[in-house]
Amino acid sequence: MTVELILAEADLTEFTVRPLGGGTYNAVYRVTSPEGDFVLKVSPSDQPGLTYERNLMRTEALFCRLGHEVAPVPEVVHTDFSRTLVPGDALLTTCLPGQPLFGRTDVDRASVRRQLGKAVAGLHEVTGPxxxxxxxxxxxxxxxxxFAMVxxxxxxxxxFGVDLPDISLDPRVFDEVKRPSLVHFDLWDGNVLTDTGLTGLVDGERAFWGDPVAEFVSLALFGSIEDDGDFLGxxxxxxxxxxxxxxxSYQAYLYSIMLVERVPRGSSDPAMERLVTDALRRALDVLP
Known part of the structure; x- marks a missing residue:
């Protein structure tokens, strides 16, 4: 893959490129140049995936363009969806400061969660078509x-040959949602950047227009957002x-995705499978 072609098209000069870890779907690179620090993402060209995993880079570009106006979200610098320079879609964004919140013990978590609450509320004010x-x-x-997502x-x-339990859905509770909000849907601690405070919300490729309540699943992955008074307040x-x-219902949906995607990604971690399966059962127990 010649990512240099994308960077040249974006008018960067004398750049250095190094792979960034942590991505489970796209190839991700850190780019340093006289013009600044950037993140380049390139989608897989032929990787088998789930139904919704189509043209995700284009959704992430949309999320960044809209989210950057209201929250600490990367700014889009350049896109290439032609698939002529590289096999997949390419997205170049600004590189935000900070490190993922996951596993951090050197930050004031309560303060970060309060900042995160305000930032996410701002995202959810963005309304879609x-x-x-x-x-x-x-x-x-x-x-x-x-219902189509489920x-x-x-x-x-x-x-993919995965046995999933049924998710019982009552259309009446979903009919209450009248406005399509911008939902990131992957805001676990790994996608929340912090320094001394909140510095960024990244990896918006799985975003959709929908119910803001759906955001609370990944914000309290395998737990309950109702235990997070700092965020909710x-x-x-x-x-x-x-x-x-x-x-x-949204928990059951996400945990179902996490079980199914293990097959095309070749994941074989039994401990993670048990963790997701147990979380799925707890969610299903809440449904009527």
Whole structure:
């Protein structure tokens, strides 16, 4: 892969490129040049994936363009979706300062979570033209969009030979969602950057337009966001019974994805599989 062609097209000069770890889907590089520090992501060209994992780089570019206006999100510097210079889609963004929050003991976590609450609330004020994944075509209602998302992961499970339990969905609780908010849907601690405080929200490739409550799944991965008073107080959210049912549904959806995607990614960690399976069961126990 000649990533230098992309960087030259972006008018960077005398750059150095080194791979960055942590990515599970795209190839990711740190780029240093006289023009500044950047992150280059290149999507796989032929990697088998789930239904929604199509043109994800284009969704991430959209997320960055919109999110950068309201939150600490990378700024888009250059895109190339022609697939002529490199086999996949390419996205070049600014490189934000800080390190992932995951595993950090040297930061004031309560303060970071309060800052995160305000930042995420800002993202959720961004309103889209419809519901669902931008790369798959939008729906006129959140109920229609989310049911299609669940149907897709069920079909993926069949395709990859994964046995998933049924997710019982009550359309009435999803009908309550009237506005398509910008939802990152992957804001676990690994995608939250911190220095002395919050410095960035990264990897928005799995974003969609939908219910803000869906964001709370990855923000408290394998746990409960209701235990995070710092985040919720800053965000300004109080749970209702229907919101709890929707949250459990979104948890079941994400944990189903995590079980199915293990096959195309070749993952074979039994401890992680048990962790995800147990979390999925807890979510399903909440549903009527």
């Amino acid at each position: 419809g519901f669902g994944y931008p790369q798959l075509g939008l729906h006129t209602s959140w109920t229609s969009a989310f 149907d897709a992961v069920r079909a993926d499970a069949v395709r 800053s965000y300004g959210f109080e749970f209702t019974d229907s919101a709890r049912i929707r949250l459990a």
